Amino acid sequence: MKKMLAILLALCMIIWICAIADAFLGLRRLDQLEEEEELASGPLLSIVTAARNEAAVIEESIRTQLSQNYTHLEWILVNDRSEDGTGEIMERLAQEDARIRVLHIHDLPDGWLGKNHALCRGAGMAKGDIILFTDADVMFRKDAIGRALSYFRRQGLDHLTAAPALKAHSFWLKAFIGFFLFGFSYYKRPWQANRPQSKTGIGIGAFNLISKKAYEDAGTHESIRMRPDDDLMLGMLMKRLGYRQKIAAALELLEVEWYTSLGEAFRGLEKNTFAGLHYRISMVLLAIAGTFISQVVPFFAVFSPDRLVMGLSAANIILLGGLYTMISNRMTPFSSALFLVFPLTALLFIYSIMRASFLTFKRGGIVWRGTKYSLKELRRKNK
Structure with missing residues (x-):
């Protein structure tokens, strides 16, 4: 023994x-977006957010996006069958800012997960050549998008994903999230995505920035329509198809309260x-x-x-x-x-x-x- x-x-x-x-x-190959020069002007960026019953957080998240220094933006907010007022909040925000368009989804077709379907529909309305998929509970510092776009263009990327700061209040929740990220990191080795010759891909739901052409050529979210881990799988799909991808840290630019309690x-x-x-x-x-x-x-x-x-x-x-x-x-x-x-x-x-x-x-x-x-x-x- x-x-x-x-x-x-x-x-x-x-x-x-x-x-x-x-x-x-x-x-060592993991860059920090906070250190990137901020892009003042550039291409139209389409921000796509899908939400189901996110009335408690979505308004604060979108308002942090509306306050960005980089202004050549549009939003497609997708209300995915919400029952809590999420759709009404989206419509009110759209009345305040003409750059926002709202799509209401009432039915889920067979063979799709709700979020994947909503993101696919939202991306189909995008006018920009670059799309940012982000969750409804992510808080943005005002220079986040300008710095991310600058890095995206300077590196000649097809896909950039950024790791946010995960907010937690209780001791045990912090400890559990810390362990989860530890395990995820040594198991998935996300930094390998920064090596052009590696086939390891990565995607994080808080911030998936992708060229519209690459996204469409890869088959959109339809290619991963039944994956619960859609953010990760989108990144893995892009890498597998040979697109140029990177992951960067953005702990000072992005924040999300992943969960409010251990339960x-x-x-x-x-x-x-x-x-x-x-x-x-x-x-x-x-x-x-x-x-x-x-x-x-x-x-x-x-x-x-x-x-x-x-x-x-x-x-x-x-x-x-x-x-x-x-x-x-x-x-x-x-x-x-x-x-x-x-x-x-x-x-x-x-x-x-x-x-x-x-x-x-x-x-x-x-x-x-x-x-x-x-x-x-x-x-x-x-x-």
Whole structure:
């Protein structure tokens, strides 16, 4: 038993050494949009936002966009079957600013997820040669779009995605989000998108800036119409087709309150967790076992009376702390001191995977924004 544990810990240590080297090189290629010169004038940018029951946040978000220094903008606000006054807020904003157009969607056609359909319809109304897809709860600093467009043009990009600052109030929510971003980063390696020869793509729903031509040539959102993780899949699609893509940090330019509580985070991850594991039980079991062995066990095994096991565990903890700090300092506004509760947040993450997978099977699909999508259809459309 001790020998097997020592072997597993040694393998984990090798994995973390490789992950640290990869992150060190990758994060060096991660530019910060705050450092880019702001573009004062340029092409028409079409901003597309789809919202379903977002009355609590959408007005504040759109008003931060309306106050941008860069003014050659238009908005297509898509009300996706809202029941809470979202559509009325959109119409009122459109009356205040002629650059805003509103599209109301009343029915969802078969074979589509609601948001994907809404974004596709909104993009179809865009007049600009560049489209920005952004969520309804993102807050923009007044120079955000000018700096992003400057970077987009200077780099000759087809697609730019930007990482926002994730806002959280409670300690445990910060710790959980910090762990989630840590896991997402070493698993998806988003910085690899900045290497032209890499096939790794990335997209973030808060800020997906894309040339209209590339978007249409890639098949629009119709190509990913049944993907709950549409933002990520759009980026992966663009990269796979050979378009020039980059990810940049925008922690001072963009802010979003991803979730308001830990419970809301668990509920929110119901739609993406199983999709990220390709709707396969084998991947769920692998994710649970891998997370537990590599990110929980060392914190208990470090107290082993066996010196080899204790030493390997301590080495794993040090490497984990180093990688966590690197990612946290570049990708989040949170303190790296949250690593002190790392094994507990790892257990919370395992719980979220188990919960999301169980509920998906129990319901026979995912429930998102009041609409149910069958697991059978999700699997069929995403093969």
